[in-house]
Amino acid sequence: MKFKTLMIAFSTLIFLCLSNQALAQIGKPYIHDPSTVIFCDGKYYVFGTGGGGLISDDGWVWHSGAVRPGGGVAPDVIHIGDRYYVTYAKGGGGLAGGHASNIYVMWTKTLDPKSPEFGFKDEHIVASSNGVEDCDAIDPAFLLDPTTGKLWLTYGTFYGYIRIVELDPKTGERIQGNKPIDIAIDCEATDMIYRDGWYYLLGDHGTCCDGANSTYNIVVGRSKNVTGPFRDNMGVNMLKGGGKFLVGASGHFFGPGHFGLLKLGDGVEKFSCHYESDLKQGGRSVLGIRPLLWKDGWPVAGDNFRGGTFEIQSERSGYALELAVDFVRMSGMQPFWGRSLDEPVKPIPPQTLAEDSKVWSTGNINVRLGDYMVRPHQEWTITPVENAGGYPGSPYFKITIAGTNRALAATADSDLVTVPEFTGSPEQLWRIDQLTDGTYRIMPKVIPNSKARLVLTAIGVSTITLAKFDSKSDKSRWNFKKP
């Protein structure tokens, strides 16, 4: 009986832990082997194995409807000039027992299937494998080298080598005479990105396509040259199986794979992937979008913000976001001197919301930054809001004083206030993006009577406002600290 009780308690705990974890995306984000997520004419698109793909208005709620002809597996997409190039592979992958495969590239002026400009053209083969050689030409991915303007394509699976070839960015065709170069072994679903003088080759280790039993995980190596050698953090060449771990299973997600970089502007970087299985969504393979951080020259997978109760700390000053109210002193404090060593130690409870809030106005209250003193007027509960939309990776949140409905809101004069009750209006909804250094950017969904995209900013050491995000300054960076 005791064991049974214990098991129920344990199961409940596990369930609660899982419940606290955000969904990957919502709507019907079902996809396998996704391409890079790309923005086109006001919408986000992602393509997957088998043809077609997903569309989203906001990067959070996804539904089917993207169109990619050709079938096949594991596409990728890139925007160059007025063209969206799409690549995919047909054959190989061990499917039906073979590794003979072709990789195709085609282009369209828009990804919106309802647009008269939509229509794929000029499909051609850019790489192949004959089924016997040490390569299986699937899982292609583009890199437009920002330093040279050259267009590269990596491809391959666990069957032999990962290879790179050069394409013509004006046509998407293979550069004449270009020979494939081997750059890695024993991985698949590669993607290459460039940052600060380094080329990063991301790929998957582990087993795919086995639901919650898939051990798929994403690893990375880096090189000063686009053609390698790519080495991991221990100096092991990816041609010898190296790869620094980036992300694996967590919570109810299993088997992340098919990395794709998603740059959202203002220095905000995220990456897309699929999870082979999301237990919360019936174990389906789903689209994932997560923050991409950088540490010591290596990419690190961030976690989408999930909410909770926090101090909201300014990276500029270390001060905490607080209601601009009278400071209520804690009573009963005795000086440190003159106390007997034998005096019984009695813990002192923290200040309560009732004690702190007795001096608060019942109307709107301004906010400011101040020394963090673990006071109720400095504790913020951040909660995902259902059916309010979202942004790549997360839903919108409400930010309320813990234990109350007093909510942070943007004002028409591009400032901040707290209102007594959360109503769900858009100026009370907040987008929280983790930045590449691990701090956060906090942005209202809307600013009344304005189309400006402004973010929480410590315009003074102790003064907060809404202002344009400055990626080079700490004034718009925030930390969430557990009380």
Add this chain to the structure above:
Amino acid sequence: MNKLYKVMMPILSLLTVIAYEGCSAASNGAIGKSAGGKVNSSYAPYFTKATQSPKEVDVEGFLTRWLLLEPINKPIRSNTVFTDSYLRQAFNTEYFPNQFTVVPKNGDKVTVGDKDLEWHALDATGFNVNLFHFAFSLNKQKYGVLFWAVTVVNSPREMRNVRLSVGSNSASMWWLNGKEAVMLSGDRRMVVDDCVSKRLTLNKGKNIIRGAVINGPGLSNFCVRFIDENGEPITNLSVNLNKAEE
């Protein structure tokens, strides 16, 4: 024991204050009261007398020319009382006639309670205005004080969406052209750009800034400048106290 504690604490506190004042005086060398108890009438090295010609803000935009009123006595045992409510009451109390409108001239006097207090037109030699040494050089009280400061900023054009940026020790309140702009509450240190106003408009030509700084024990000072929408200092302003008379 408790009785002894209650008796001894005020005595100890008084001794501490006396000792602190003594140390402060001794550490300030030739400035202010000399070892012999005579008053040093020089403001140096913290101030010079303001001239008639306009003065540009410094390279970082700080306003360094001010009319300062000799300190008003505010018996404050501890700065822990500086809540928003307390300060709003303290700063909105009228201590002398036309307190919120007057732009005085150097040498003007006001009466507060039973004391005649004089306005001094001074240029701070650093980025901040050291009120402690202002009071010290005049042999006025340095602790438990309320200072009033006024200046007149000349803007070459109308500037929208600027902010008045203040650091002060300790709490303070500031007005631009008669309207409250920003309050610094609590027991504060002087930090550049500590508290800034909401977005304001600087008029072309004359703009009057008025401030009040309150402090119990400790060194009183403040620094003020205008910053733009991006938080960068505005450096093409000048101060001309004579402008107030135009």
